[in-house]
Amino acid sequence: xxxxxxxxxxxxxxxxxxxxxxxxxxxxxxxxxxxxxxxxxxxxxxxxxxxxxxxxxxxxxxxxxxxxxxxxxxxxxxxxxxxxxxxxxxxxxxxxxxxxxxxxxxxxxxxxxxxxxxxxxxxxxxxxxxxxxxxxxxxxxxxxxxxxxxxxxxxxxxxxxxxxx
Numbered sequence: 698x699x700x701x702x703x704x705x706x707x708x709x710x711x712x713x714x715x716x717x718x719x720x721x722x723x724x725x726x727x728x729x730x731x732x733x734x735x736x737x738x739x740x741x742x743x744x745x746x747x748x749x750x751x752x753x754x755x756x757x758x759x760x761x762x763x764x765x766x767x768x769x770x771x772x773x774x775x776x777x778x779x780x781x782x783x784x785x786x787x788x789x790x791x792x793x794x795x796x797x798x799x800x801x802x803x804x805x806x807x808x809x810x811x812x813x814x815x816x817x818x819x820x821x822x823x824x825x826x827x828x829x830x831x832x833x834x835x836x837x838x839x840x841x842x843x844x845x846x847x848x849x850x851x852x853x854x855x856x857x858x859x860x861x862x
Contacts, residue, residue, distance in 0.1 A: 710755070712860065713738065717746055718755060719858045725759040762854075770818040772825050772845060777811040778832065779840040787837030788812075794835055800828060811842070 710718075716736045720727060727735075733743035750756050765773070780787060788806075795804045795815065803816040815832075819825035825845075833841050 709753075710860075714746060714750060714755075715858050715860060717743070717750065721747070721756065722855050722858065765818060769820050771821065772819040773849065774817050774819065774825060774829075774843050774845050776815040776817060776829065776832065776841060776843045778813040778815065778838055779811045780837050781839040782837065783812070784837070791835050791837060795832075798828075798831075811840075 713736055717732065720732055720735055729740055729744050729747065732747070733740045736743060738746070778791075780791075791813070792804070792806075795801050795813075798817075800819065801815050801817045803814075805814045806812065807814050817825075817828060819828055825843075829841060829843060832838065
């Protein structure tokens with residue numbers, strides 16, 4: 698076993714813990730009774746494991762996934778943002794501003810030719826144009842390139858839940 702695997706907190710999870718995480722990830726509203734039945738545990742040990750997984754940080758939160766189109770967001774855009782200078786004050790301010798925009802669904806600082814990759818939503822092209830203009834005007838931003846999604850092939854936030862080899 699290599700050092701990375703040995704030091705991984707994931708090693709403290711057994712197959713029942715992994716089953717619980719799989720089930721909760723697909724249905725966070727499952728009752729403890731139904732969960733305990735599906736993972737073949739009595740209710741009290743199941744509840745204890747569930748709580749331990751929460752306390753140890755394996756479960757960060759529970760949330761509801763809304764239907765983007767029913768909420769009126771017909772446009773999904775992937776936007777690459779570049780900076781000429783990587784002054785800490787500029788990038789910190791950028792990240793702070795982006796964090797406050799509810800319509801930015803995801804933001805990653807990345808390697809390569811661009812500095813950030815964003816996913817954002819808009820109701821229509823006019824709203825998209827307004828949002829891109831806001832991003833362009835953030836101090837330090839020198840280039841913005843957007844790619845509009847024409848078809849969503851897969852959307853899933855679930856992580857693979859597998860034992861460590």
